[in-house]
Amino acid sequence: MKGAALRRFTGLLRKEFLQILRDPSALAIAFVLPAVLLLIIGQGVSLDARGVPVALVVQHPDALTASFTGHFEQSPYFRPLRYRDIQSAEAAMAAGKVQAIVWLPSDFSRRARANGNSPIGVIVNGVDANDARLIEGYVQQVWSTWLAAQARLQGKRSPLPLDVAARVRFNPGVSSRDYLVPGLIALIMTLTGALLTALVMAREWERGTLEALMVTRVKMREILLAKLVPYFLLGMGGMAASVAIAVFLFGIPMRGSLLVLTGTSALFMLAALGMGLLISSFARNQFVAGQIAIITTFLPAFILSGFVFDIDSMPQVVQFITHIVAARYFVAILQTLFLAGDVWSVILPNALALAIMAVIFLAAARAITHKRLD
Amino acid sequence: MPNERPEKPPALKLEAVQRHFRTNKRLVTALDGISAEVEEGTVTGLIGPDGAGKTTLMRLIAGLLRLDGGSIQALGLDVSADPLGVQGKLGYMPQRFGLYEDLSVRENLDLYADLQGVAPAIRPARYAELLHMTGLGPFTQRMAGRLSGGMKQKLGLACTLLHPPELLLLDEPTVGVDPVSRRELWQIIEHLMQTTSLTVLFSTAYLDEAERCDAVLLLHEGRLLGSGKPGEFTKEIEGRSYLASSQLSRRRLQARLSSTPGVIDAIIQGSHVRVITASTTTSDPAGWIEEAPDLRLTPTPPRFEDSFVARLHEQAQETGSSVTAMPPPLKSANDGDDNVISVSRLSRRFGDFVAVNDISFSVNRGQIFGLLGANGAGKSTTFRMLCGLLPPSSGSLQVAGYDLRKAAAAARGRIGYMAQKFSLYGDLSVHRNLRFFSSAYRLKGARQQDRIDWAIQEFDLKPILNDTSKDLPLGFKQRLALACALMHEPDILFLDEPTSGVDPLARREFWRRINGLAESGVTVLVTTHFMEEAEYCDQLVIMAQGRILATGAPENIKRIARTPETPDPTMEDAFIAVIETPAEADVT
Numbered sequence: 001m002k003g004a005a006l007r008r009f010t011g012l013l014r015k016e017f018l019q020i021l022r023d024p025s026a027l028a029i030a031f032v033l034p035a036v037l038l039l040i041i042g043q044g045v046s047l048d049a050r051g052v053p054v055a056l057v058v059q060h061p062d063a064l065t066a067s068f069t070g071h072f073e074q075s076p077y078f079r080p081l082r083y084r085d086i087q088s089a090e091a092a093m094a095a096g097k098v099q100a101i102v103w104l105p106s107d108f109s110r111r112a113r114a115n116g117n118s119p120i121g122v123i124v125n126g127v128d129a130n131d132a133r134l135i136e137g138y139v140q141q142v143w144s145t146w147l148a149a150q151a152r153l154q155g156k157r158s159p160l161p162l163d164v165a166a167r168v169r170f171n172p173g174v175s176s177r178d179y180l181v182p183g184l185i186a187l188i189m190t191l192t193g194a195l196l197t198a199l200v201m202a203r204e205w206e207r208g209t210l211e212a213l214m215v216t217r218v219k220m221r222e223i224l225l226a227k228l229v230p231y232f233l234l235g236m237g238g239m240a241a242s243v244a245i246a247v248f249l250f251g252i253p254m255r256g257s258l259l260v261l262t263g264t265s266a267l268f269m270l271a272a273l274g275m276g277l278l279i280s281s282f283a284r285n286q287f288v289a290g291q292i293a294i295i296t297t298f299l300p301a302f303i304l305s306g307f308v309f310d311i312d313s314m315p316q317v318v319q320f321i322t323h324i325v326a327a328r329y330f331v332a333i334l335q336t337l338f339l340a341g342d343v344w345s346v347i348l349p350n351a352l353a354l355a356i357m358a359v360i361f362l363a364a365a366r367a368i369t370h371k372r373l374d
Numbered sequence: 375m376p377n378e379r380p381e382k383p384p385a386l387k388l389e390a391v392q393r394h395f396r397t398n399k400r401l402v403t404a405l406d407g408i409s410a411e412v413e414e415g416t417v418t419g420l421i422g423p424d425g426a427g428k429t430t431l432m433r434l435i436a437g438l439l440r441l442d443g444g445s446i447q448a449l450g451l452d453v454s455a456d457p458l459g460v461q462g463k464l465g466y467m468p469q470r471f472g473l474y475e476d477l478s479v480r481e482n483l484d485l486y487a488d489l490q491g492v493a494p495a496i497r498p499a500r501y502a503e504l505l506h507m508t509g510l511g512p513f514t515q516r517m518a519g520r521l522s523g524g525m526k527q528k529l530g531l532a533c534t535l536l537h538p539p540e541l542l543l544l545d546e547p548t549v550g551v552d553p554v555s556r557r558e559l560w561q562i563i564e565h566l567m568q569t570t571s572l573t574v575l576f577s578t579a580y581l582d583e584a585e586r587c588d589a590v591l592l593l594h595e596g597r598l599l600g601s602g603k604p605g606e607f608t609k610e611i612e613g614r615s616y617l618a619s620s621q622l623s624r625r626r627l628q629a630r631l632s633s634t635p636g637v638i639d640a641i642i643q644g645s646h647v648r649v650i651t652a653s654t655t656t657s658d659p660a661g662w663i664e665e666a667p668d669l670r671l672t673p674t675p676p677r678f679e680d681s682f683v684a685r686l687h688e689q690a691q692e693t694g695s696s697v698t699a700m701p702p703p704l705k706s707a708n709d710g711d712d713n714v715i716s717v718s719r720l721s722r723r724f725g726d727f728v729a730v731n732d733i734s735f736s737v738n739r740g741q742i743f744g745l746l747g748a749n750g751a752g753k754s755t756t757f758r759m760l761c762g763l764l765p766p767s768s769g770s771l772q773v774a775g776y777d778l779r780k781a782a783a784a785a786r787g788r789i790g791y792m793a794q795k796f797s798l799y800g801d802l803s804v805h806r807n808l809r810f811f812s813s814a815y816r817l818k819g820a821r822q823q824d825r826i827d828w829a830i831q832e833f834d835l836k837p838i839l840n841d842t843s844k845d846l847p848l849g850f851k852q853r854l855a856l857a858c859a860l861m862h863e864p865d866i867l868f869l870d871e872p873t874s875g876v877d878p879l880a881r882r883e884f885w886r887r888i889n890g891l892a893e894s895g896v897t898v899l900v901t902t903h904f905m906e907e908a909e910y911c912d913q914l915v916i917m918a919q920g921r922i923l924a925t926g927a928p929e930n931i932k933r934i935a936r937t938p939e940t941p942d943p944t945m946e947d948a949f950i951a952v953i954e955t956p957a958e959a960d961v962t
Binding site for chain 2: 004010011012018019207208213217218219371372373
């Protein structure tokens with residue numbers, strides 16, 4: 001009987017691989033979909049402000065103000081534009097030509113020489129609050145760097161009451177893409193994994209082939225397992241392709257070990273595929289299954305995984321809900337692996353959560369899918 | 375061959391089988407207390423129109439659905455208690471054959487051999503045997519999706535037979551398949567019955583297949599209307615079936631006979647009218663109909679369908695499927711040789727595929743013209759071109775005097791079209807469907823109201839006026855669809871597979887209306903894969919693979935198949951004869 005079960009299983013596996021080869025839709029979901037999404041969203045999504053047009057208004061130009069504005073000119077974040085007075089700068093901001101105004105008052109140089117602490121005026125376009133905060137931060141950084149440099153030049157200690165020695169760890173370039181792309185991979189893999197199994201199972205329902213399969217000695221767990229194995233391999237292939245794109249095309253560093261990456265990806269893939277199987281036991285046609293997969297995996301993962309929106313700043317209730325989004329754990333793992341390395345204190349709890357989710361989804365799919373049509 | 379030893383347990387025992395379905399809060403009873411037994415070693419036909427509950431019963435036996443009441447014993451096992459045990463011993467072919475279309479014939483066989491636990495050592499011999507039996511030997515490398523309907527059906531059958539099952543369930547294997555494949559399937563089954571101890575349960579909506587079975591379970595609306603040997607069914611009405619003939623036109627004769635007391639069924643069969651009487655003692659037919667003093671009744675052996683109709687008739691006596699009076703002839707009927715439709719050298723290609731290949735025919739006013747052929751013969755493509763929905767690749771066609779290549783819209787105004795699946799708006803009520811279709815035909819104001827009132831009256835729609843149309847029984851949907859197609863009083867009516875799957879009473883009622891329309895001068899074009907439906911036509915063409923193989927009146931086409939062995943061939947015999955003779959037969 002053992003042999004018969006094995007033969008049934010290998011028969012189903014062979015069938016599945018033949019179908020994957022002949023019907024390119026599964027390959028498209030596994031490889032083309034992640035590559036395209038990653039390229040499009042990866043290129044487009046960036047939370048950095050680079051080359052922001054800034055109006056510089058210097059009331060009394062001299063050597064000191066020139067050294068200050070020089071700092072702006074060297075900064076990759078700004079594209080300084082000179083305006084003669086504050087009125088014309090404000091008009092430019094209203095017209096959307098500049099995002100911020102940096103104003104050096106007439107006593108700038110005098111106060112800088114007197115106590116090394118020269119105030120500047122900053123006006124930021126606050127329409128996009130996030131951008132405004134970023135720009136404000138960048139301006140402040142340029143300003144304090146300049147103050148510190150001035151102080152060093154004069155052999156004094158920094159004039160600021162608190163010397164913010166900001167050293168950015170893990171992402172020294174403070175490039176938002178470096179942390180967005182790993183999250184994006186998690187997001188895309190959630191969709192791919194769920195779509196793969198949901199669609200192929202729904203296809204069998206739709207074409208009536210499952211009905212014929214069921215009236216043999218085959219057991220439901222054999223049917224499910226024969227779906228899981230090939231699409232697991234396919235999903236991992238898609239994952240590998242995505243990581244390759246991230247590292248070689250986007251130049252994202254990979255500081256963790258490949259072994260840990262593979263292991264945690266496998267756990268996540270099982271959870272995503274399990275989700276897909278679960279969906280297909282409710283939705284028995286491909287269109288509905290596809291819709292449900294997108295709504296229940298991609299959208300929650302986008303909003304609730306911490307990929308863009310910081311989980312810690314969400315309301316308590318929403319924070320609680322994020323725990324049932326598998327992508328949340330994978331986003332944390334991937335961001336850590338890519339940018340920081342094998343940080344076990346992050347990886348282990350998240351991997352454990354993924355393992356639990358995989359078990360829950362697969363067990364639920366197994367429990368709900370009967371060898372019956374009703 | 376029925377088994378004679380009574381001590382043998384039945385292969386299948388159904389006891390008070392109940393099954394309900396829930397659709398939109400409504401509880402629909404699919405099967406209502408079915409009790410029956412299927413003897414081992416027999417072919418039992420599970421026969422009934424669409425919606426009778428055949429597929430549900432098949433799935434219950436296969437353990438694919440849960441029972442709501444009663445019990446099913448298959449091969450000595452309780453299906454509810456041990457579905458896996460039963461599934462290991464039976465073969466099941468679902469309606470769509472359960473094949474993987476992107477796997478080859480061989481790969482499909484391999485898969486099912488693996489699933490049924492056929493040892494690799496015995497496979498070559500088993501494959502060879504099945505491929506020989508099904509004639510699929512030369513096609514083992516072909517993808518299942520690229521097989522014809524008949525070949526798919528045989529491959530589906532071969533897949534269920536790899537590990538010889540004790541009980542074989544075939545769910546409507548012959549629906550939509552060409553008659554040659556249908557006949558071959560029956561030959562395969564007969565061969566199996568002779569060489570193995572198989573029991574077969576065979577569901578079908580074709581009533582003529584009952585006569586090939588050892589026993590029959592007749593299902594109608596979820597109830598068992600009868601069970602027994604087919605001979606027992608026909609025995610009940612022995613001496614009550616006749617062929618009537620008279621000077622009167624056959625259609626008028628049929629109409630008069632239908633309303634004659636003591637006649638429970640009258641249908642056109644060839645040049646005669648087939649009549650079933652309420653009792654074996656009948657008065658002198660000469661006095662039945664005023665216009666037909668020459669009416670003669672010749673006794674003819676009863677058919678299975680006659681007994682089904684007789685049983686339905688007894689049941690429906692009180693509910694009364696109302697038959698409305700024939701509309702008065704508008705124009706002198708059947709008079710002209712005036713061509714309403716003429717098609718010459720018409721072809722339609724889709725890429726390399728030739729769907730319709732150089733066909734020509736013409737149809738006269740007031741004629742019922744049939745296009746007979748299996749699925750994929752090119753009937754629907756021809757139809758779409760005639761309706762101006764699809765431009766032809768070459769050839770010419772004229773409908774109601776308009777050249778369809780130039781004036782499709784004008785021609786369409788004279789055409790009524792009833793599509794295969796009736797194309798009603800399922801979520802709208804009956805009344806709203808009537809309103810919608812009449813305004814789609816640009817009827818307005820009083821005229822629109824007149825036509826809607828006419829439809830309600832003529833098709834007896836009053837009791838169901840506010841019902842949602844998707845919940846209607848098939849027969850009512852068909853009536854409503856016909857009413858919608860007739861809103862603008864078209865000269866030409868196109869009917870695409872109008873009665874496939876509806877029960878024989880509904881089919882009769884439908885044809886009674888169509889006959890009435892033809893009498894009043896409407897030209898009717900019908901496609902059908904129902905061989906018997908061809909009997910209703912004045913003229914018909916037989917189509918296969920995009921070509922016309924025969925043209926003529928049904929009587930003349932049937933004559934092609936007449937041999938000393940079959941002096942009175944059926945339309946199916948004729949179809950097969952025509953397909954097997956290469957040259958085109960014109961027997962007009």
